Amino acid sequence: MNSRLSFSAAIVLLLASCGGATRNSTADSVAVNDTALNVHPDNGSSLDVQPLNGYFVKNTIQVNDSLTFWLIDNPATFDSLFGVAKTMNNKIDRPDFGTHVVVAATMPATFYGTQIQLASATTDDLTNNAEMHFVAAGQAEKSSSSIVPLWIGIIPKTGQSNIKVYTGDQLSTTLTTKE
Structure with missing residues (x-):
C-alpha cells in the first residue's frame, strides 16, 4: 500500500x-x-439572428430570381408578403418591428423539396455593417407537389446600415436599412 x-x-x-x-x-x-508587431483585433462578431417558423410566401407574390432577399421593417409589408401556417401544435412568433427588422430569402416554386438555410451571419463592429451567407439544398427526387422555399429571420435594430447577402460565397445583393 x-x-x-x-x-x-x-x-x-x-x-x-x-x-x-x-x-x-x-x-x-x-x-x-515585441510591441512592434502589427496586430489587428478581430472587429467582427456574430450577428444575433432568430429564425421565424410558421410562415409561407403568399400565392399573390411571384418570385422569379433564383434567390430573392427582402428586408422588412413594418408589419404591413410583412403581412402583404407572408401568410401564417398555423397548425394545432406550432407556435407562431410575430416579429416586433419596434426592436427588430425581418430578413427573408425565397426562391421560385420547385418540385425538389428545396430548403434555404442561413450558413453564417456576422457584423462588423466598427462599420456596423453585416454579412449573411445563405445556402440552398434540394432533394434529388422530384415530388408530386411544388413548394416555395422560404427562410425568415429577425435581427435587432441596432443600426446596421448595410447587410451584404451572399449565396454561398457569391454576393447576391446589399440590403440597406432605413434609420
Missing part, C-alpha cells in the same frame, strides 16, 4: 514540475514582448 502511495506522490510531483516549465530562450522572450 505504501509503495502505491509513494508511486502516486512521485507522479504528482513529476507532473507539477513539468507543468511549471518556462522558456528561457531570449528569442522566445523577444517574440512575446
Whole structure:
C-alpha cells in the first residue's frame, strides 16, 4: 500500500514540475514582448439572428430570381408578403418591428423539396455593417407537389446600415436599412 502511495506522490510531483516549465530562450522572450508587431483585433462578431417558423410566401407574390432577399421593417409589408401556417401544435412568433427588422430569402416554386438555410451571419463592429451567407439544398427526387422555399429571420435594430447577402460565397445583393 505504501509503495502505491509513494508511486502516486512521485507522479504528482513529476507532473507539477513539468507543468511549471518556462522558456528561457531570449528569442522566445523577444517574440512575446515585441510591441512592434502589427496586430489587428478581430472587429467582427456574430450577428444575433432568430429564425421565424410558421410562415409561407403568399400565392399573390411571384418570385422569379433564383434567390430573392427582402428586408422588412413594418408589419404591413410583412403581412402583404407572408401568410401564417398555423397548425394545432406550432407556435407562431410575430416579429416586433419596434426592436427588430425581418430578413427573408425565397426562391421560385420547385418540385425538389428545396430548403434555404442561413450558413453564417456576422457584423462588423466598427462599420456596423453585416454579412449573411445563405445556402440552398434540394432533394434529388422530384415530388408530386411544388413548394416555395422560404427562410425568415429577425435581427435587432441596432443600426446596421448595410447587410451584404451572399449565396454561398457569391454576393447576391446589399440590403440597406432605413434609420
